[in-house]
Amino acid sequence: MKNKFILMFMLCLIFISCKQDPDLYLYDDMDNLKDEQKTLIEVLKKTESKEMSFAVKDRIAKNLKVKKKNKLLIVFLSSLVENDPDDTYKGYWLLMLANEYMEQKMNEPAAYFFERVIKLDKDMEISGKSIQYLSLKNLINITNDPKRLVEYYSLLLSNFYDSIDPAYSYFMLAQNYEKLGEWNLAIQSYSKFIGLGRFDLIIPGIPDNYGYARKIVDYSSSTKSWTMESLDELLSVIKSAIQRKDYDTLERYRSKVNFFSMAWKQELSDIYGSPDFSLRNFMYGTYIKIEPEIDPSSTPHEAYLKTSGWNQYSRIWYLYFRKVNFPADPEIHGRWEWAGIYYGEKI
Incomplete structure (x- = not known):
């Protein structure tokens, strides 16, 4: 040139x-x-x-x-x-x-x-x-070249830290390491981003950037024992555990990475730092009805299972399942997990 x-x-x-x-x-x-x-x-x-x-x-x-x-x-x-x-x-x-x-x-x-x-x-x-x-x-x-962008964001962070938003730069540095397949470096950068505690950071096109980064970091350090090869297998385990009121099994198969419980209109970023809950408290002394099939809006990558009868202000829960997207670990990438709960009728 x-x-x-x-x-x-x-x-x-x-x-x-x-x-x-x-x-x-x-x-x-x-x-x-x-x-x-x-x-x-x-x-x-x-x-x-x-x-x-x-x-x-x-x-x-x-x-x-x-x-x-x-x-x-x-x-x-x-x-x-x-x-x-x-x-x-x-x-x-x-x-x-x-x-x-x-x-x-x-x-x-x-x-x-x-x-x-x-x-x-x-x-x-x-x-x-x-x-x-x-x-x-x-x-x-x-x-647009991720290799060059890694160089540029690294220089900004090392030479002009006080002149930039370091949270944004660490996140974008991690994103470009991810594009290059440099997962260890990506995870290190995501960890630094999380350490800054910027829940409020707005990045166009990535509304839940904090949750995404935390998911990547948590996946990298977890056992991933709650995932299953197929959706049918996971649904069978969860349905059976609900019917038997087997709280321990339900707790064991809840995702250990960013498991959420929220209303449909809520933002994921609003629930970070909220206290966890025990499913036992919402199942005691009640009969939980489970729909025989997953919701028609389900896709090959995510699924919704309607349940009702819970001891809560909203008695209807949609259990949310998704495929794990974590190319850094082929053993878990593409497996299914129970990722969260949506309260109320599906919007």
Whole structure:
């Protein structure tokens, strides 16, 4: 990729050098800013001050931006980056160049130049913000590759912990480790996320992020003895235990990972930290009716079994069963578990 961008830059320079004045592109067709650009160019040629040189170059670039000379701005910024590799302000020009490509919806070259910023030995600040921090945030927004995203989130957490939401970053780091099949590292990152106690974290597309992370971590450290190979086998055990009022068996086959009991309209995130309960208290002295078949809304991955007659404000319970989704452990992945209870008629 690097060679492609350098070639494009060299072709632009060759095109410009063919003109009578190599700086013509900086002031040609600039209307009311033409004279200012010419003056700035002359000052730039004469000054020996690094600070003055930076200020003049920045003004030239911003004038091109004002006049929407986007391609010429890219040429100018590229020349600053490639012609003076030891420039103190190289990171600033790289960031400006990357932002310009990103604004033009050219994410591949934008990512290339953002990458160059984060690999610089020295960071610098613009308006109180680190250019490497800004580059990492932009790279995360334009990148889909989980391997690169692992690198970016890791850098944010190690270098800019106080400037970010660490809970969000740990969760996304874990998600990308998961996509790479790096389950041990994913579990470590999910554990750090859970340790921050962010029940309220909102992540678009992942409404129950805390529950998901806790499930992964708990699965990794549990015996998984409550799962069964088939739904029919698990249903048979649970139905028989209810009919016999065999509390011990019911407790044994309740999922040990995120087992829930909630109303249909409740959010899973609302029940974390709520006290557990004993099924014995809700079965004593009553007859529990069990529907012979699972609910028609059941799917190959989850099932609902209607029961009624419980000693509770809601006498109707739907027992919820699901397939375990935990690729990190093939011995449990795809097996069935009794995962929770919904109170009341199904909505």
